[in-house]
Amino acid sequence: MAVAHSRSVTLPATAPYYDELVDHDGTPRPHCAGLVEALHRIGHEGLAAAGRRRDAIFVQQGITYEADEDGQVVKDRPFPLDLVPRVIPAAEWAGIERGLRQRIRALNAFIDDVYHGREIVRAGIVPWTLVVSRSHFARAVHGIRPPGGVYCHVAGCDLVRDADGTWRVLEDNVRTPSGISYVLENRAAMTRLLPQLFAGHRVRPVDHYPQLLLAALRAVAPAAEGEATVVVWTPGSLNPAYFEHAFLARQMGVELVEASDLVVRDDVLYMRTTSGLQRVDAVYRRLDDDFLDPLEFRPDSLLGVPGLVRAYRSGNVAIANAIGTGVADDKAIYHYVPEMIRFYLGEEPELQNVTTYLLSDPEQLEHVLDRLGELVVKPTGESGGKGVFIGPQCAEDELEGLAAVIRRQPERWIAQELVRLSTVPTADADGHLSPRHVDLRPFAVFGETIEIIPGGLTRVAMTPGSMIVNSSRGGGSKDTWVLDEGAAGAPRRQRPAPVEQPSLPDLRYGGWSNQAQQQQQGRQQQQAG
Amino acid sequence: MLARIAHDLYWLGRNLARGEHTARMLDGVSQADLQSPIDDDPWAVTLSWDGVLAIMGAPALPGGADREEALRSLTVDAGNPASVRACVVRAREGARVVRDVISAEMWTAVNRLYLEIESGDFAGPFGFLQRVKERTALFWGATEATMLRDEAAAFLQAGRRLEAADMVLRMLRVALPLGREDGASDGQALALLQAVGGFQAFRRAVPAPPNAGPVARFLLFERAYPDSVAASIESARAALAAADHDARVSEPVLRLSRVAADLEFRAWDGEEQDLHEVLALVGRELQSLDRDISSRYFAGALT
Numbered sequence: 001m002a003v004a005h006s007r008s009v010t011l012p013a014t015a016p017y018y019d020e021l022v023d024h025d026g027t028p029r030p031h032c033a034g035l036v037e038a039l040h041r042i043g044h045e046g047l048a049a050a051g052r053r054r055d056a057i058f059v060q061q062g063i064t065y066e067a068d069e070d071g072q073v074v075k076d077r078p079f080p081l082d083l084v085p086r087v088i089p090a091a092e093w094a095g096i097e098r099g100l101r102q103r104i105r106a107l108n109a110f111i112d113d114v115y116h117g118r119e120i121v122r123a124g125i126v127p128w129t130l131v132v133s134r135s136h137f138a139r140a141v142h143g144i145r146p147p148g149g150v151y152c153h154v155a156g157c158d159l160v161r162d163a164d165g166t167w168r169v170l171e172d173n174v175r176t177p178s179g180i181s182y183v184l185e186n187r188a189a190m191t192r193l194l195p196q197l198f199a200g201h202r203v204r205p206v207d208h209y210p211q212l213l214l215a216a217l218r219a220v221a222p223a224a225e226g227e228a229t230v231v232v233w234t235p236g237s238l239n240p241a242y243f244e245h246a247f248l249a250r251q252m253g254v255e256l257v258e259a260s261d262l263v264v265r266d267d268v269l270y271m272r273t274t275s276g277l278q279r280v281d282a283v284y285r286r287l288d289d290d291f292l293d294p295l296e297f298r299p300d301s302l303l304g305v306p307g308l309v310r311a312y313r314s315g316n317v318a319i320a321n322a323i324g325t326g327v328a329d330d331k332a333i334y335h336y337v338p339e340m341i342r343f344y345l346g347e348e349p350e351l352q353n354v355t356t357y358l359l360s361d362p363e364q365l366e367h368v369l370d371r372l373g374e375l376v377v378k379p380t381g382e383s384g385g386k387g388v389f390i391g392p393q394c395a396e397d398e399l400e401g402l403a404a405v406i407r408r409q410p411e412r413w414i415a416q417e418l419v420r421l422s423t424v425p426t427a428d429a430d431g432h433l434s435p436r437h438v439d440l441r442p443f444a445v446f447g448e449t450i451e452i453i454p455g456g457l458t459r460v461a462m463t464p465g466s467m468i469v470n471s472s473r474g475g476g477s478k479d480t481w482v483l484d485e486g487a488a489g490a491p492r493r494q495r496p497a498p499v500e501q502p503s504l505p506d507l508r509y510g511g512w513s514n515q516a517q518q519q520q521q522g523r524q525q526q527q528a529g
Numbered sequence: 530m531l532a533r534i535a536h537d538l539y540w541l542g543r544n545l546a547r548g549e550h551t552a553r554m555l556d557g558v559s560q561a562d563l564q565s566p567i568d569d570d571p572w573a574v575t576l577s578w579d580g581v582l583a584i585m586g587a588p589a590l591p592g593g594a595d596r597e598e599a600l601r602s603l604t605v606d607a608g609n610p611a612s613v614r615a616c617v618v619r620a621r622e623g624a625r626v627v628r629d630v631i632s633a634e635m636w637t638a639v640n641r642l643y644l645e646i647e648s649g650d651f652a653g654p655f656g657f658l659q660r661v662k663e664r665t666a667l668f669w670g671a672t673e674a675t676m677l678r679d680e681a682a683a684f685l686q687a688g689r690r691l692e693a694a695d696m697v698l699r700m701l702r703v704a705l706p707l708g709r710e711d712g713a714s715d716g717q718a719l720a721l722l723q724a725v726g727g728f729q730a731f732r733r734a735v736p737a738p739p740n741a742g743p744v745a746r747f748l749l750f751e752r753a754y755p756d757s758v759a760a761s762i763e764s765a766r767a768a769l770a771a772a773d774h775d776a777r778v779s780e781p782v783l784r785l786s787r788v789a790a791d792l793e794f795r796a797w798d799g800e801e802q803d804l805h806e807v808l809a810l811v812g813r814e815l816q817s818l819d820r821d822i823s824s825r826y827f828a829g830a831l832t
Contacts, residue, residue: 053652191563192655195596198563207719211738227736253732504699505816507547507586509610509619510540 018165018422019435020086031089031483034200039084042196044431047083050193051429054081057192063185066240067474080476081186082426083194086438086458087201093454093482096159096167099351100442101450102341104155107174107328108446109344111151114327115142120343126336130360133411134333134380136175136326138289140296144313146322147220150446153320154213154284156180156456159440160354161422168354168419170439172337174321174329176286179457180209180443181247182477190479202484204454209443210251213284216447220318221282228281231257231271235287235303245286264307267314282318289323331380331414332358355417359410368415369406372399375415377406390467391418421467424478426460437461439469440480455480534627535684536827541623541631542688545639548616549665550696550725552658554581555603555613557724559654562596580703584696585611600654605646613661617643631685632675638668662726683772684826687765694761695815697725697748701758702808705745718744730754745804749811750796758811759792769822781821788814 021032028036042050058064058078067077088096113119114131115138121128131137156177158170187206191198214230221228234245236258249256261271262280270277285292291301296309311317327333335356338349357364357375368375372391379387389402406413423435442456458478459469469475558581578599585603606612621643628636642664651657669689676682704721718739722728725748728739734751737743751757755764766785770776788811795807 049652053656056652188560191560193653195559195563195654199596203563215738250729251732253729253735504583504586504702505812507611508819510536510543510623 016163017420017435017437018161018163020161020422020424020438021084022425032087035085035087035197038197038199039433042194044427044433047427047431048429049431050083051427051431054078054083054189054193057189063182063189063243065243079182079185080460080462081182081189082436082460082462082476082478083190084425084427084433085190085197085479085481086424086440087481087483088455090483092167095350096442097452099167099169099349100155100157100444100452102345102347102350103157103169103172103337104152104174104444104446104450106337106340106344107155107172108149108151110333110340111174111322111325111328112145112149113344115144115324120340123343125339125343126333130332130411131327134327134330136289136324136330138324138327140309141313141322141324144323147222147315147318148448150220151322151325152328153216153220153322153446155444155446156441157444159351159442160419163420163422165422167351169334169337169351170354170419171331172329172334173441174325175288176321177441177443178241178244178286179441179459179477180453181244183443183453183455183457183480184209184247184251186477186479201481203481204484206453206455209445209453210248212445212447212451212453213248214252214254216445216451217282217284217318217320219447220320222315222318229279230254230282230284231280233257233259233262233283233285233287235291239286241286248284259303259305262305262308264305264311267307267311267316269305269308269311269317280317282320284320289326292319292323331356331378332360332411335414354419357415359406359413359415364415365406365410369403372403372415374418376418377402377413377415380412380414388468421461421469424458424460426462426476426478434464436464436476437467437469438478454482530680532826532828534630534681537623537627538630538681538684539688539822539827541620541627541639542685542690543692544616544620544623545665545668546689546692547696548613548620548661550693551585551603551611551613551616552661552665553726554584554696554700554724555600556655556658556662557720557722559596559600560723561720584699584703587611604654604657605649613657614646617646617661627681630681632671634671634675635668638664638671642668680772683768686768687772687822690761690765690768691815691818693756694758694765694811697756697758697761698808698812698815700724701745701748702805702812705741705804705808721745721748725756727754727756742804746796749804749807750792752793752796759789759796762789762792762811773825779825781818781825784814784818784821 020029021036022028039047055078058081059076062076063079064076065079067074110120118128120126121131152174154174154177156173156179158173159167160170161167183206217230218228221230230252231254232245232249232252234242234256236242239245246256255261255271257271257280263270263272263277265277269280269283271280287303290297291303293306293308294301294304295306297304308317308319309323312319312323334353335358338353341347341349357368359365359368368377373394375391377389377391382388389398391399394402421437421439424438425433426436427433438458438460440456440458442452444450444452458480460476460478461467461469462474462476466474558578562578578596581603582599587602587609602609602612604613607614607618609615617639621639624631624636624639642661645651645660645664646657651660672682672685676685700721718741719728721744722731722739727748731739731744731747731754734753735743735747747754747757749758752759752763754760762785766782766789769779769785770782773779773782776782792807792811795802
């Protein structure tokens, strides 16, 4: 392959990290050969031009976010979509999918267990004190089993690849994982910006997610008759993820409601409409438990609906994700997930955790304090990369301060081995490629069955060398391709030819006088009057 | 009004609507085509490049149509009378002839579209299609806001609506799986909605998943959706009925009333029906309509 073509892109060497597009000497991995060739043909000027088109389109369509630059909030920045897709071969994806299904089934069983029989506690696997001390443990829902026994209707487990290419789970998001709208918008944008890249690949589609979600919500709704009324509940238009809330409501064709639109009467949830109160059967809520119902949780919540938990407890409304799922969305509980899989499912975990140390254990605490400079330390109840310390990037005095904080409240922290995140080449503003670290958030919908959207949101650390991929901290994203079965570059299977093409009448082109000759050339010229 | 002017307005409406619908269709198909279908369901909607060529009356290419080639020939190829560009060129010529009848803003909108397309200054095929959609919307917006609701407006509207009905009908006839109408879960039916611009409207109006059957019925029968066949037929009927000097004995008006009533009846009738038969029937009626309109209003100038 003509790698050194003057217009073509240059692929960087990436050791000591695992690069998903090229191997350590810069040769494209077999399933990426076609993509690399297409990138060469586009060249860096082509990529740069496509990048400018992308920014213009995103700004026009309002696919933007608020960036924090030097302490200043900058509005309406185009969402950073990198133009080089990430490719996952079919067989590899099949393994990830199996592992995720297994993990989500176990997490769901754990949530059910925590609020019912506590078998796993009685078996001595997870300490009860740890469970009840989790900030998202919800006493209010003890003994409530939602329809179908499903708690985490939407799950997004973050995956990373280690230096040897092994996929590992970094954390479990089973409260209100966000990002799916970008998965769909990224794909739509890529097919328009760089359709050439898709040639010769069979990329599995992602745009049926809203249908899956709607079907799952309908499946768990306790509707008595007819179609269940489903709503998306947003904290409001000032929420940073409002774009996604509106996107999902629009794509599902359901109402996007705020707290002031909802009211509970006699343990039934209603929304206020122009024709009076209308019953709501299922709520896809995009706010935390704490804010749901001021009667049960934070009394100062203005975003909540008084009486909602009672309606939920009476079985009159389904809430997705269920109240209390946050107990499984915790970095200390994460440590026990492999044990949960063995305990509830009797299976060996297909996807491994990143090695994690629980600091409430004195032995592990000492071990960690000795190696603080090599490990990653995270607060247990936070998300979005908040409060994370990456040992090798911290100054000496920072580490000392951290050690003191940890010693005071060890149970609020965990430590993990540093994962050397895999890389994928990423284009800069000039269209030149260099490796950037990535992770992956696949999205699963749990209704009657667990459905996983092929791929997910690949997040990219746009700063060279950085491993912080969170969009609130300068992360970008990539379109993620899961290839359909069959070798890379294999021709697309032909769709079966229609049995018989209906014979359509010819198109007609008008024309006042008999100018058949000219009409056929498409140059109808009127005899100007 | 002059038969010739009525004819030119009618075709101005048709050409612009055809350009717009072709652009929407190409956009929808491009997106669907780049991803593999969710499953190889033989009952799935098939809106392939071959299908698009069939809809636009172009000969099928040997060995299946190629994306690049099909896109080029149906967007910027001035030599292909079915291309979007050719539609715009014809519309602009037509608009120039009737400049005195339409408002200045309408003329400017269509002329700008023409100039932009001829200059070739747009970002790739997507930019091209986007521009066509935006500028045609501008034209119809200007029409709505500035044109006198007279006979001239009626012929413009009739042309626009009949073309819309014809395009959607052609698309359904090619794309709808034969034999059975309730395919399994079906991502390509989404493309069909996308190809008309009716995705969100469908989502708001129909609780059913976007599978072949519900989508086809929506695009055919749903009168609340402006680009459904039924809504287009009804608008065309209303326009011609207003323009006709004696609507009660007017063949085109009567025929449109009959088709509109038939579609309405079928939409209401819960019985399982062969959608292909309905599509073929409406297709035949639209062809007869062209003849009716030509002989009643355009002094028989068969076009």
